[in-house]
Amino acid sequence: MIGTRFCGALAMTQTDTLAAFSDGLADTLPTVGESAFPATLVALLRRLVPIDDATVLLYPAQGLPLIEYSEVPETTGASTLDRFIQGMFLLDPYYTAGQEGRLGLFRLSELAPEGFRESEYYRTWYRYCGYRDECGYLIALADGGFANIALGRTDARGRFSKAHRDRLAAVYGTVAALARSHWAGNASRAAGEELRERLNLALAEFGSSLLTERESQVINRVLHGHSTKTIADRLGISVETVKLHRKHAYAKLEINSQAELFYLFLDSLISAGDYAGGDTLVDYLRKP
Structure with missing residues (x-):
């Protein structure tokens, strides 16, 4: 051919x-x-x-x-x-x-x-x-x-x-x-609700109910695959500060690794149902 x-x-x-x-x-x-x-x-x-x-x-x-x-x-x-x-x-x-x-x-x-x-x-x-x-x-x-x-x-x-x-x-x-x-x-x-925009918002808001603004910024970039160095460069802070924010965020979210962070995000997103805004962890953590 x-x-x-x-x-x-x-x-x-x-x-x-x-x-x-x-x-x-x-x-x-x-x-x-x-x-x-x-x-x-x-x-x-x-x-x-x-x-x-x-x-x-x-x-x-x-x-x-x-x-x-x-x-x-x-x-x-x-x-x-x-x-x-x-x-x-x-x-x-x-x-x-x-x-x-x-x-x-x-x-x-x-x-x-x-x-x-x-x-x-x-x-x-x-x-x-x-x-x-x-x-x-x-x-x-x-x-x-x-x-x-x-x-x-x-x-x-x-x-x-x-x-x-x-x-x-x-x-x-x-x-x-x-x-x-x-x-x-x-x-x-594509008629219907702006579902994808709501999913983008869910990602941006993930963890915000438990974390500081800077911790949320670090976690969001970790989820996207950025290294500690690139996170530091983008946020204008030191590598050690990034590590500290990530450590504090993991402790607040009761996780120990990037893998657990990833699955926590996906689980909270999937369980959100009719997501209308805010941190998906709020309702997720209320569920038995």
Whole structure:
């Protein structure tokens, strides 16, 4: 197949690249607005670079994320993505960047905080995705939401080279235009309460009923995977002060590790039900 041929090539001439993209675009255009669009869009990108796994996530202006397309690796299962859309997405570096309005093509290493691989988000979820390297598009949509097209390499020897990233970046404008056109009517699909905003608020308010403002700031950044040093740099305090705030916060929350902090946050979030604001721990700690 032509896609496989281009995927396996170590080098592509400018003519090869243009021909591959043109052929893929011809296949993709008729599917805009149809359910097949995310799959054909991924197939288009596969003509340009080697991709082992891909997921297309839609973050509407309101509501939880929608999984528009997924290639679940054999080492994972559907439950992995279920946990992601139920609340774990709040800690995803691509989601954080999208919320901040950062658009374009990004390698995970450009977005992830320094301590990402030591975070519980990475240990309990991300590493089971099987990705060895990841590039992802962040595209603004007309309804105020955004799309994340995640492209992964799962081969231990496989990485997205600079040439691969340059090709993906070069077609960003076309990919973004296709995505905005396809999801132009997404506002009606996302009708309802601003659930995702409430989840963001829950993360921001987590622990505030028990902790000082500075302790809450430290804990929030620990959850996002920041190292002690980057927390110190961002808050303008010393490393030792960060450690002290974290120690006091752990004592107040009656936990002993980052893992326990992570699960305490998830448990309190899931048990919150119809969350209307404030610290989710207030009601969580009242329950038997």
